[in-house]
Amino acid sequence: MVTAPMIQDLHHIGVAVKSLDEALPRWVDGFGLRLDVVEEVPTERVKVAILFAGRTRIELLEPTADDSPIAKFLTKRGEGVHHLAFKVDDTGAVIRVLTEHGAPMLDDAPRPGAHGTKCAFVHPKWLGGVLAEIVQDPEEAAR
Numbered sequence: 001m002v003t004a005p006m007i008q009d010l011h012h013i014g015v016a017v018k019s020l021d022e023a024l025p026r027w028v029d030g031f032g033l034r035l036d037v038v039e040e041v042p043t044e045r046v047k048v049a050i051l052f053a054g055r056t057r058i059e060l061l062e063p064t065a066d067d068s069p070i071a072k073f074l075t076k077r078g079e080g081v082h083h084l085a086f087k088v089d090d091t092g093a094v095i096r097v098l099t100e101h102g103a104p105m106l107d108d109a110p111r112p113g114a115h116g117t118k119c120a121f122v123h124p125k126w127l128g129g130v131l132a133e134i135v136q137d138p139e140e141a142a143r
């Protein structure tokens with residue numbers, strides 16, 4: 001069993017938006033965050049805009065299909081903070097440890113996320129309503 005701290009840092013904050021075209025000017029031009037990239041994650045059926053507030057990464061998530069998890073979230077809860085993502089160096093190992101601790105994992109195995117990452121989600125009922133993501137960066141995996 002892994003006893004060392006598994007979580008290295010906050011990786012990003014995921015925010016659900018109806019439209020990146022509407023949201024981006026406010027976050028970038030108005031609020032002054034730096035836009036890094038906009039990309040599609042077909043497995044999640046979302047378009048992701050990656051922004052930086054200093055070193056803190058914010059991901060705006062726009063659904064690209066009605067059955068996207070983000071589309072369902074928007075219908076149920078409206079726009080707003082969707083999840084907190086935590087940086088780890090081995091998503092597979094962290095999934096095993098969390099499962100040992102009884103965490104209700106939404107993913108039994110790492111899946112591809114934005115920007116070549118490997119990620120997995122923990123059901124929000126485990127952390128008082130907060131949907132948590134664990135993320136492994138591609139460069140970390142190659143090290």
Ligand code: ZN
Pocket residue numbers: 012013014059083085133
């Ligand atoms: Zn995320």
